[in-house]
């Protein structure tokens with residue numbers, strides 16, 4: 001288990017002490033300032049908390065059993081009689097979360113945009129340990145070498161969720177999976193797919209005991225990605241947006257595949273390439 005692995009501190013349910021409800025109208029309120037600070041990675045790392053925008057995503061998090069610390073809701077929407085918002089407030093309070101009934105200014109300040117969603121949740125992050133990755137025949141996980149773009153990572157998490165991938169492993173210096181932009185792009189899949197963070201050396205050590213195959217994707221790959229055999233346990237290894245897979249990471253792969261291209265583009269966008277690979281590797285499992 002890496003020292004970054006976190007698990008929920010308390011479980012949801014009737015044993016949790018009920019949360020408190022406060023009304024806040026000023027964006028200068030210290031509680032609001034603390035929540036706004038979660039836009040910065042340093043504060044997320046210090047507190048282990050992250051922001052989730054929108055009622056649907058907040059409900060996804062609660063349904064998945066993640067720890068909600070604070071729920072910020074639009075006072076105007078509550079007064080307007082939104083039933084689902086009222087029910088969510090009751091659920092959050094029963095769970096033990098604090099609830100802030102906020103003015104539009106407060107919500108805009110936290111979301112850092114106009115017309116913010118009517119609910120923003122402050123959740124405790126969860127990371128899975130590398131040792132927990134367990135893949136059966138035909139199952140896949142994705143490893144990303146130094147992914148830098150939050151939109152790419154969020155899209156990959158969403159796609160990994162859609163094909164039933166078992167985990168997304170962030171190798172080396174990757175963008176924070178709990179940034180607002182990444183969480184937005186996951187559309188709730190942040191709560192569905194275990195995310196692992198590993199330094200290169202940790203990944204290489206884990207790789208020694210991994211009995212499945214690692215399929216790297218590479219512009220210099222000599223095997224067409226459709227010709228690879230995905231019937232065993234497969235870890236798909238995707239490269240950095242600019243530099244691709246490092247030589248060291250490419251060398252640890254069992255095979256390097258390429259997605260054939262026509263036209264003038266040098267390469268596919270990382271999230272698109274990951275989607276193509278995931279749907280091919282899971283083709284047999286994906287039947288309508």
Ligand code: SAM
Pocket residue numbers: 217218219221237238239240241242243244245257258259260261267268269270273274
């Ligand atoms: N300049 C980089 C290079 O030469 O590797 C391009 C990186 S590409 C934008 C990001 C990643 O997407 C690659 O490292 C690879 O994992 C995947 N990728 C993109 N297009 C691909 C293709 N046609 N075949 C295999 N992998 C591809």
